Amino acid sequence: MRLPEKGLDRKALFERLETYRERDVDWRSGRVFGYVFDPGAEAMEVGKEAYAMFLTENGLDFTSFPSLMSLENDLVGMARAHLGGDEAVVGNFTSGGTESIILAVKTARDYARATRPQVGEPEMILPVTAHAAFHKAAHYLGVKVVQTGVNPNSFRADVAEMRRAVGPRTILLVGSAPSYTHGVVDPIEQMGALAWEKGILLHVDACMGGFLLPYLRRLGEPVPPFDLSVPGVTSISMDLHKYAYTPKGASIILYRDKELRRHQIFACSRWTGYTMVNNTIQSSKSGGPMAAAWAVLQFIGDEGYLELARRKLEAVRHVAEGIEAIPDLSLLTRPDMPLVAFSSETLDVFHLIDEMNGRGWYIQPALSYENSPKHVHLSISASNVAWVDRFLEDLRACVDIVKKTPPMEPAAVVGAGAEGVDLGDLGDEEVSALMEAAGISGGGLPSRMAGINDVLDGLPPEVRERLLTAYTNNAFVPDPEED
Ligand SMILES: Cc1ncc(COP(=O)(O)O)c(C=O)c1O
The missing domain is CATH 3.40.640.10 (Type I PLP-dependent aspartate aminotransferase-like (Major domain))
Incomplete structure (x- = not known):
């Protein structure tokens, strides 16, 4: 971007700002299980003011x-x-x-x-x-x-x-x-x-x-x-x-x-x-x-927070039971909080996430590390509570779809893309080869992330970190066409 010679009028610049948000996750929908903790319109207004x-x-x-x-x-x-x-x-x-x-x-x-x-x-x-x-x-x-x-x-x-x-x-x-x-x-x-x-x-x-x-x-x-x-x-x-x-x-x-x-x-x-x-x-x-x-603390107050906590508690119990009732999925453990982690031994949970994203949900992938397997993470907050039944319904439907997709063998994915790459000594070329294998060489992100996550999951953490650094280093570069 260059500075405009003369300042834009307010309407025009706010319209432009709005266009920047078009591809963001729609946190107002109640279908985003993370990133945004939305207290509802009134408390939000108090916070803004x-x-x-x-x-x-x-x-x-x-x-x-x-x-x-x-x-x-x-x-x-x-x-x-x-x-x-x-x-x-x-x-x-x-x-x-x-x-x-x-x-x-x-x-x-x-x-x-x-x-x-x-x-x-x-x-x-x-x-x-x-x-x-x-x-x-x-x-x-x-x-x-x-x-x-x-x-x-x-x-x-x-x-x-x-x-x-x-x-x-x-x-x-x-x-x-x-x-x-x-x-x-x-x-x-x-x-x-x-x-x-x-x-x-x-x-x-x-x-x-x-x-x-x-x-x-x-x-x-x-x-x-x-x-x-x-x-x-x-x-x-x-x-x-x-x-x-x-x-x-x-x-x-x-x-x-x-x-x-x-x-x-x-x-x-x-x-x-x-x-x-x-x-x-x-x-x-x-x-x-x-x-x-x-x-916001003054506005919601102690009773308000207790009520919000009660609703989240009901929601997390309901979600946990719903997930446990799906034979292909299992909770990693019983949480003490409205944070749910689940995985599967029969299907690729990263494909499940893509399928759910396609239906307007945002749920988060987590890679395996030590004794924690790759899994799906949900942070349940107030705005999600009204949506948990719909969520479980879509989750069941997506499990049925993904079951028909054969699970990805991470080692094979990495092997195919990273043949001959010495993971112990990664130079820029090796990083580029791995990024290509992961499908992230072009700067942008594909709409389906399962391939990328499976590649990352198959790599040692220090190699994942190299790739993530290289990807981010490439992504945060001003667009020359805008100059
Ligand atoms: C347990 C825990 N600690 C620390 C953090 C980091 O917080 P922030 O993202 O506000 O820097 C998080 C974020 O989710 C968290 O869950």
Whole structure:
């Protein structure tokens, strides 16, 4: 794109913006099981209005915008009470789960530097189900990941294996409440006891569950202890832009006390400009997401969230039973949250996803990793609830269709496209050959993704990562015709 010589009129530019959205998933339809947590029209409007009201306020400097500090302290106070924290607990508002997690890992690293300088190269212990954001944090911050396994039936972290993995360089243990993939809460009490005994930190990733799990418990669900009420938990992250239904750009990170949180804050006075002190990764940032989060929480309120939780609980039970009643499909495990993972031994679930997409649904593919097979993931939220019967009906019909398509043999797909490719030493040419085999060489994406996902599934994770990087590197290039 080039700047227009003269500014466009409002109508024309908004029309153009609208055309950009034409190929997006239709999240308003209620048929999209992920990405968007839609609280319904009224709460959405409240969020938008508050967002617009604080759009221009800048979180760079709380002395100039004390309004943002007050909103942030309100949100942290709410979160602390929600997650079993006492008055010593402090925290901050961040842009999302990933930022909260990166900050938790940075804090653990810098706390270890201050209190255990002999550690040298720090390590953190992650169950294989811990979110990819921890790997990103490790990559950015120079912390080594030590991965541990999960129980093959419940997919909960194996704490005995974590214990065996603890060494002199361990600075942090990680548990999920719940894991995104399987929707199960790890044995946080056991992890807390281990962290306490070894004198190391424990972060609970409650980005998905932190807001909802207390409501599910109030509805009688057997939610295991997972929050700051558990001894040994030293930090916890909770996203508001998921099951609290606030507009995106909203998460909370909490620490046991200020002594720990101190290591999160970055101050710099070694340059010629303004004095900089940041709680979070971003420096200049809009007040919009925070004001919107504050407003939506106030608008929906405790009773509103309890009712939303009740509806999701009914929906997830119904979906889980419906899937189990289809002989070709099976749940990977019984989830503690409205997150459903299912797979099949008789048909290719990636074809099933394509078939469902063709009928207007969005359901998410997940590749196999360690003892978790390739599967379909559903994050059920309020807007999906009214659609679960139709969903199951279409799922049954699509299973019947896909059963007639022979399952893809991933090794054969990869072999055909990647003959002679040395997977251990991938140069640009080898990456191009594999991308061609996967059907993604032309830049755009085919309407059916099963072939691509099957190729990726047949490759080792580091090769998948090379391909995904190459694909993304090619995709984000301005269109020369637009110049
Ligand atoms: C358990 C868990 N942790 C962290 C994240 C990352 O959150 P975000 O996408 O807001 O950065 C997610 C996202 O789905 C998640 O499910």
